[in-house]
Amino acid sequence: MTAAGASKTAADENFPVGSWLLPAALRPHVAAFYAFARAADDVADDPGLDAAAKLASLDRMARGLVEDGEEGVAGRLRRNLAASGVPVDHALALLDAFRQDAVQQRYDDWAGLMAYCDLSAAPVGRFLLDLHGEARSLWPAADALCAALQVLNHLQDCGRDRRDLDRVYLPLDWMAAAGAAIADLDAPSTGPGLRRVLDRCLDGTDALLDRARPLAGRLRSRRLAMETAVIQRIAERLAAALRRGDPLARRVALGKPAYLRAAAGGLARVAFDRLAPGRPVAMAAR
Known part of the structure; x- marks a missing residue:
């Protein structure tokens, strides 16, 4: 549910793009x-x-x-x-x-980055909701999920964005507070100050994913619910991997087994939610 990266194909995406x-x-x-x-x-x-x-x-x-x-x-x-x-x-x-x-190559604070995500990521989720005839009351949860995906992409590519485009999507006030500098993104590995900034961004991402978690269960479209739950679970696993990994040393991504496990977990969650006692069973098939 996030905007596609430059020159990417669907196979290059972290998350399903119009999948089956x-x-x-x-x-x-x-x-x-x-x-x-x-x-x-x-x-x-x-x-x-x-x-x-x-x-x-x-x-x-x-x-x-x-x-x-x-x-x-x-x-x-x-x-x-x-x-x-x-x-x-x-x-x-x-x-x-x-x-x-x-x-614009820099963002002063988290609020500025979220305002950018309102343009770069939220429209994708809103498009998909409208396409499937979903209620616009679900936009805030979809916006949160899309913003989380966007930030995860920025964290994965923070070194490359700086090197190739001189873009920094890390909040500058958080960098200053952590004693990190823009030049730290040019290093072959993440230093302590920059690590604190990345973890703070991941804290914000986790909060976004918490807000997005109910979305799949509220969708009328069973198929969109499945894709949304898969994306949510993959995002949660990728955020955890970025906690452990160093995006400057190598691109942090889920390997195929972890990706498939996350996808299976998302599908299982939708199946459980649809069969949960008290939940309406008349869901749109599309």
């Missing part, structure tokens, strides 16, 4: 949304473009979402949105996140 768990009829719409997100992310991360050129390209993508004649990823998404009845607002919000990436 979702209804087959809706997967093309999900694929169009993720293709659009990847293309916009590639623009924002292109080292050959200056900020003005990036913003101009993103503005063209925005026009393609609302004007006929665009045949690229924006036009494809526009047609999918029209067919599915999902508003264009979520895609436009994503473009605002990529515009921010084009001009």
Whole structure:
């Protein structure tokens, strides 16, 4: 439920991207949304473009979402949105996140990072909820899950983001309080100060995951509930792995056995929730 990274395929993602768990009829719409997100992310991360050129390209993508004649990823998404009845607002919000990436490399505090996640991550979850006809009262829980996924991606890639893009998604006030410096991200391993910052970010991520945990059980769509529960469980396992691992020394990720165990645990949780006494059994199949 988070925005796709630049130049990533579905196989490169930490979390399921329009997987077989979702209804087959809706997967093309999900694929169009993720293709659009990847293309916009590639623009924002292109080292050959200056900020003005990036913003101009993103503005063209925005026009393609609302004007006929665009045949690229924006036009494809526009047609999918029209067919599915999902508003264009979520895609436009994503473009605002990529515009921010084009001009902003630092975040003063956690609140600023969460405001960025409101643009870069929350629209993905909201799109999926709208696509499945879910209640918008579930947006806050979905927003929390998507923000957690976004922060986990930033922590995994904190060294690479600094090296390749000179972007730092760690709150600067927390870094100052821990005695950490931006240059610490250039080291081959994580020092004590930076470790404290990472752990504080993981504390915030754990709080987001706690807020998101009820989401899967509240969804009408059984298939979306399964995918959401799998994502939740994988995120919890990845957060724990980042507590133990050093993202500067090597990229911290779940191996295939751990990934499959986490996915199985998520599916088991949905099955248990659906069969729990007192829970309505008339759930939407899609």
